[in-house]
Amino acid sequence: MRIHVLFWTMFIFFGVVFNVALHNQMRVTFPLFWSDLVDPLTPIGYARTILMCYLSLWIFDRLLRQHFHGLAVIVLLGLIALDVLLRYCIEQLFLGPVFGIWQYPAGIRIWAYFGETVFFSALGIFLCFLLKTINDFFHQETLRHEKVTMELAYLRAQLNPHFLFNTMNNLYGLSLTEPARTPDVVLRLGEMMRYMLYESNETYVPLTREIEYVIGFIELEKLRYAQQTNVDFIVGGNVNGVLIAPLLLISFVENAFKHGQLHEAQFPVRIELSVSKEILHFETQNRLVTQQHDSSGRIGLRNVRRRLSLLYPDKHLLRVWQEQDTFRVRLEININQSN
Template sequence: MKPIEVLSTKEEVRLHAFLWLFLIYARYVHLDYNAPYLVTFTDFSLFNNTFVIIFVTVFYFHYLCIMPRVMQKFTWKRVFLGLLAAYVFFTLIRAIIEQVITVWIWGLQNYFPGTPAWFYITDNIYFSMIPIAMATITYIIIHLIRSLQLNKIIQEQKNDAELRFLKSQINPHFIFNTLNNIYSLVYRKSDKALPAIDKLSQLMRYMTYETEHNNVELQKEINYIQDFIDLEKMRIAGEVQLKLAIDIENPNLLIPPLLLLPFIENGFKHGLLTETEHPFTILITQKGNRLELYTQNKSNKYNKDKTSGIGLTNIRKRLDLQFPTKHNLTITEEENIFTCKLSIEL
């Protein structure tokens, strides 16, 4: 299963760097519209520079300290208290830098001596809104990106886990049927018993090693189906009436393993296979990126059990997960004739 990877810290730093480059450009770069190729850097005044320092400090205070706590358990009370804390922090930092430090070093202060406290408080409500709003928007955007990525990855992992489960269901289901067949051959002391066991071991190798991959070569899947058919024909008394036609352009085309088998297995398990007027028909065609399977058999109404349909139900789920909009499956049963038509765009 793939590890969960969302927006990394390095990528987040890049987004912040882009943001600060834009702000520096907006704050300091001046374009002369009379001479559009002339770029000048302006307004390096003391209080413009101190405001930039205050802006960055408050931005990251709100981004790193306030927003994570607000988003951890969102309530409007937390939002209000977070905004209030950021505003108080902005006001205190600005007072310390522009009313104390600048006076101590340069003998200058941003607000005139005797400025009323109410004016200072209300004036800073406006100025504090800029870094607080930008920090909030930036955090929400990055949080949303991470949430969308995480949801997508979790869904992919959920689908992957479900596909693995569905493939694990196919193997025991097939083995159960095949062992029953071999048991029948052994019970009848048939000469086909040992070849059947050898065929089963070959199929088990395929199921053990190839089905661990998400995709296998189409030719390998065809070979597996042909071995499966040979194994099934061994256990059936009488001559199997089978019409098999395979027409593939690209044997190296990749498909999910065990994708076609359930339809063929279903025909062997529930069909009447010895009637010459109703042969078990299997047609596999591949042209370009389109793979088509057609099966038709006469149903054996006396050969139904409680597990009937497990394979087809399984494959429907797999198709919905792996080819949600790129497959068409039609299954019909009319006058005891069971027909499956599958078309997949790979």
């Protein structure tokens, strides 16, 4: 309501200033301004304009929103004709005869009002349509941003319980077989939980923190395997000062551990991350143990694809494919978008 009052106050102020300047050789003084403002024809004219604007907004909401374009045009033309009739009745049938206030000579026909009135009525309706279009655009952008924010929060909420579920299962098994190693796993899990709970709520985090998280995950996974675990994690390029969406890479690493061959030195799980200019390159490669069908893995990949489309639209390239018994992931992100 306050915005509407402020808008119309400014609209009337500048309208009066323009009218005074137009009729006084571009000279505007306070006495001239005040005289034009208190002229009965001025508030009546602006009252008509405000009425026409809100009636046209009602038409836009009721008819254009439902795509009744032809009917909307007819109703708007009728609204302009109503404005002409309203002005004629006010000036020729009321203000003139009763108060002696005439803008046009007495007794002229209604057709004399058409030219000027139609122009300003149409201009006012067009202005309302333009303002409504701009307002609807920003409103939709706000809703879209809120939807994206809520969806990202939901996707992260799905990811965290998934990770915790797997880790707690592993922790339970380790506590039964090797209880002496359990405290190390709990400590590492606590460090990772701190990152997940407090830092990953940001839209972007330093890439170095994401790398630390991946390293922690790898070390945690190694703790629960009695056999030698063969994992090569290679980081290249200058990763300092680079930002990335949090918990974006872990789904690929988790899948590589879950489905990959970990115990043969000639077939290590290979994870590579590098930064070159404005592009972040991330790859995983693992030899498949068996053809496993795990819905949680598909959920993780769907989530990360969705997050990439929301956070890096048209700024990323993701390939996931299988070559015989080797599973590969290749991700490229234009990290300049997050800076």
